[in-house]
Amino acid sequence: xxxxxAPVSESQITRAIVGEFAKEFESYVETDVIIVGGGPxxxxxxxxxxxxxxxxxxxxxxxxxGGGFWLGGFLMNKLTVRSPAETILEELGVPxxxxxxxxxxxxxxxxxxxxxxxxxxxxxxxxxxxKILNMVALDDVVLHNEKVSGVVVNWSAVSALPKEIACxxxxxxxxxxxxxxTGHDASVVKKLEERGLLKTKGQGAMWVERSENLVVEHTSExxxxxxVTGMAVSAAYGLPRMGPTFGxxxxxxxxxxxxxxxxxxx
Ligand code: 48F
Numbered sequence: 001x002x003x004x005x006a007p008v009s010e011s012q013i014t015r016a017i018v019g020e021f022a023k024e025f026e027s028y029v030e031t032d033v034i035i036v037g038g039g040p041x042x043x044x045x046x047x048x049x050x051x052x053x054x055x056x057x058x059x060x061x062x063x064x065x066g067g068g069f070w071l072g073g074f075l076m077n078k079l080t081v082r083s084p085a086e087t088i089l090e091e092l093g094v095p096x097x098x099x100x101x102x103x104x105x106x107x108x109x110x111x112x113x114x115x116x117x118x119x120x121x122x123x124x125x126x127x128x129x130x131k132i133l134n135m136v137a138l139d140d141v142v143l144h145n146e147k148v149s150g151v152v153v154n155w156s157a158v159s160a161l162p163k164e165i166a167c168x169x170x171x172x173x174x175x176x177x178x179x180x181x182t183g184h185d186a187s188v189v190k191k192l193e194e195r196g197l198l199k200t201k202g203q204g205a206m207w208v209e210r211s212e213n214l215v216v217e218h219t220s221e222x223x224x225x226x227x228v229t230g231m232a233v234s235a236a237y238g239l240p241r242m243g244p245t246f247g248x249x250x251x252x253x254x255x256x257x258x259x260x261x262x263x264x265x266x
Contacts, residue, residue, distance in 0.1 A: 028057045028131055034151055034175040036138050036188050039067020040246055041230025042181030043121050044253030046130035056130045061137040061156045066118040073244025083108030085247025092120045139170040141191045148225030150174035177260055179227045186235035192223055201238020211240040212248035219255040229256035
């Protein structure tokens, strides 16, 4: 049988979008935590925080969430994690298998379908209650008394245009804490470096065996009010890169959420 759709007009659809967006946006103009970057580390930090009852807004410059998690590497949609990070795939309900250890004499290397893993992670973050503002790019930080207290943002489309064509002032969103989850760019950290407030070391060369532990260990408050997670940790502290394996991204996101929860308690 052909379905009979509800009788709704064009203007009612527009009002529903504008009204609901404006209401939600207004409620997140001041929030507990803003996460800049919706890749694996930012998403899992958002999921953990929202599950713990923290108000959290994720800002993502693309229209899609997931960052580098959509592909394992080299345009191939199989991703890897090293033990013990398969426990997070388990938690998310992502099917995975141990890589052929007999042939390659390797133990504790797991492979999953990246589309499946990324969709499950996005869904878990949204289900937990994190709010998403996509197509929005970081323009600057809000800095009060030498503490990061929010972000300045603009629509990605505006940020991408030359200033002489799109001379549009951004807006500010305030939060108790900000997480830089922008990956290799460490975009939030760089805004502080541009002002001479800190010095980053820049990402080190590839060394997977060292990098994953170091990234999780160094997930911390890098500047008052600003926590770094994922590859932003590597860029901030000058740690080796790890290439196409994602265990440390997931574990660093969880660690970032723990750091935030400890700080919010104080
Ligand atoms: O790059 P990305 O996936 O960062 P991550 O969570 O994970 C890194 C891995 O994907 C991989 C790796 C290790 O496995 O080397 O690269 O650290 O996700 C970063 C997200 O931040 C967004 C960007 O579009 C992406 O979705 N982003 C970056 N800069 C900005 C931003 C910005 N200025 N404003 C808003 N979003």
